[in-house]
Amino acid sequence: MEHRDLVIIGSGMAATRLVATLRRRGDRRSMILLGAERALPYNRIMLSPLLAGEAEWQQLVTHSAEWYAQENIDLHLGHAVVEVDTVARTVRCADGYQVSYNDVVFATGSRSALPPLAGIDLPGVTGFRDYDDVTRLQQATHRGGNAVVLGGGLLGLEAAVALAARGMTVTLIHRAKQLMNRQLDVLAAQYLQQAITARGVTVRTGFAPRAILGAYRPTAVVLDDGSQIPADLVVVATGIQPITEIAAAAGLQIQRGIVVDQRMRASAAHAYALGECCELNGETVGLVAPIWEQVDVLAANLCGEEKIFAAKPYVTMLKVSGIDVHAMGEQDVSEDVRMLTYQDREHGIYKKILVRDSVIVGALLYGDIADSQMFFNLIQTQTEIGSDYCRLLLAGELTAAPVKARA
Ligand SMILES: Cc1cc2nc3c(=O)[nH]c(=O)nc-3n(C[C@H](O)[C@H](O)[C@H](O)COP(=O)(O)OP(=O)(O)OC[C@H]3O[C@@H](n4cnc5c(N)ncnc54)[C@H](O)[C@@H]3O)c2cc1C
Structure with missing residues (x-):
């Protein structure tokens, strides 16, 4: 079995930031990123401009394959980790690849939380989380027709405007009475709704979806007032769910996320968690600013320094051009x-x-x-x-x- 000093599960934003930070600090330990996604690690935030046609894929890729090679960081992409043994200190991937470690970091992120609706499993119903989702959405826009976006938070708004700009007839459904209700007050939400409507998106707030109709593909979304909105495509952006299954099976303490202390240590020796999959001070996160702080804390501690996570204020921004x-x-x-x-x-x-x-x-x-x-x-x-x-x-x-x- 191969051995690496540091094995990182996930090849997303937290994982890549951690390896880059360690190398910048001059840390030369052997490392491997084990990622379920096939694409070279990329800036997930930029999926919105990519979908809107305002960015090219190459702009999203954070480091070239050559950079990982030069920095002696191994990448094992397109293969999910299926098992971690925190006693034997080994990790196994779906393709059978196994590696032992001194330290393991769970950086598995989140998935789109899909509400338990009839029709949620239909092809043509998708989250908005990764490159494959964006590829699916881009293909759907080529066919045109009606799109229904569930969720009027940042992701839902960015998806809705992008799909409308690509020619789809878009309706956005939001359960709360106002858009971005976690960040905005009523007045700001009214301004926002006007601007979103002016971009061709029909906004319906105060409604919840009850079912998605269709035999092989979606045909309509039924709302709680009984009305039906025609839908060839349904984008679900109603929340995220930390990915914790592998950590749970390994016996780590899980609440909403993988529980870590102020040094990003999980509940087994030599195991850590970072990013959206972890829970720190009873909270999970969904923005990169606190994750960068987590990365700095973990990198310092892995390098033998004492550093403790301190929550800081951060800015939430909507990425819709002109708003x-x-x-x-x-x-x-x-x-x-x-x-x-x-x-x-x-x-x-x-x-x-x-x-x-x-x-x-x-x-x-x-x-x-x-x-x-x-x-x-x-x-x-x-x-x-x-x-x-x-x-x-x-x-x-x-x-x-x-x-x-x-x-
Ligand atoms: C469309 C979109 C727009 C966003 N815009 C913003 C923004 O403007 N500002 C902001 O601050 N944040 C934004 N975010 C949120 C930000 O992208 C996330 O907070 C950040 O990516 C979280 O990093 P992470 O490494 O924890 O998770 P991720 O980046 O999701 O990485 C986790 C990786 O782990 C992989 N993985 C999961 N399970 C396994 C397994 N068993 N084996 C191997 N690999 C596994 C996943 O496939 C994924 O590649 C946006 C997110 C999206 C989807």
């Missing part, structure tokens, strides 16, 4: 928070900041994101902004009054 939406930090208007808003209906601009004890703790920007980085810095550094909030909100300027960074 600028940034949400960062806290979004709940609790009693101890002061809310300031600015609205310019004519130009489609809406800005909101949340301030607690003279420190900005959250911001929401729609239509004008010029000050996004400034607000994010103020949130991160917990800078006291003085009392001239209006000037900050309107002009993006701090007053001459002394300001103090707390962090």
